[in-house]
Amino acid sequence: MEYLIDLLADELTKSASDIYKHTMRAYLDTAIRSSNAQFHKQEFISRLDVKLLQASEKDRGWETFLLDYKVSDLTPLSTIFTAEVMANYNKIFSFMLKLKKIQHSLSLSWGITMSNQKQFRRLSPDLQAKFHRFNLAHHEMSHFVSNIHNYILVEVL
Numbered sequence: 098m099e100y101l102i103d104l105l106a107d108e109l110t111k112s113a114s115d116i117y118k119h120t121m122r123a124y125l126d127t128a129i130r131s132s133n134a135q136f137h138k139q140e141f142i143s144r145l146d147v148k149l150l151q152a153s154e155k156d157r158g159w160e161t162f163l164l165d166y167k168v169s170d171l172t173p174l175s176t177i178f179t180a181e182v183m184a185n186y187n188k189i190f191s192f193m194l195k196l197k198k199i200q201h202s203l204s205l206s207w208g209i210t211m212s213n214q215k216q217f218r219r220l221s222p223d224l225q226a227k228f229h230r231f232n233l234a235h236h237e238m239s240h241f242v243s244n245i246h247n248y249i250l251v252e253v254l
Contacts, residue, residue, distance in 0.1 A: 100128050100131055100132055101124065102198075102201050103201070104128055106198075108120065108121070109158030109198075110158065111158055112156070112158075113149070113153075113156040113158055113161040116149065116158045116161065118148075118149050121162060122147045125145065125147055129145075144167045145165070146164075146165045146166075147162070147163070148164070148165040148187075149162060149163070150162075150163060150187075159198050163190055163191065164190060168183075189249075192249075193250075196242060197246075199242050200239070200242055200243065200246065203239045203242065206235065
């Protein structure tokens with residue numbers, strides 16, 4: 098999932114009207130081929146697809162992108178995973194994707210911060226103290242988002 102988010106990040110920041118399902122599907126296929134997911138049975142991989150929700154004028158790709166798992170032709174699963182259940186899945190996935198977006202943004206900002214760390218050491222002590230507070234706040238945000246994500250995965254779902 099991390100690699101998929103890395104691949105999709107730039108694309109999903111575009112306006113939702115500029116995002117195409119076949120492009121998103123190509124990114125998904127690349128992520129599958131580049132991860133351990135490629136070793137799953139082809140039957141399962143072929144059921145995984147991309148879904149783009151109806152977009153309003155100001156929506157970005159982050160608001161419209163969903164991963165879809167097709168269960169409609171699987172008799173036991175289609176009984177459990179009704180259209181209503183899948184609609185709830187889409188809501189949960191959308192929320193979890195937003196958390197991943199925040200984690201990804203925090204990770205990128207941390208990388209930028211760490212690459213400039215030597216330059217920050219040359220700053221005045223006052224600016225160094227502000228930079229230190231920034232790092233503490235960044236760490237707290239990362240910890241908070243990670244805990245929410247894990248709580249939902251482990252306790253809620």
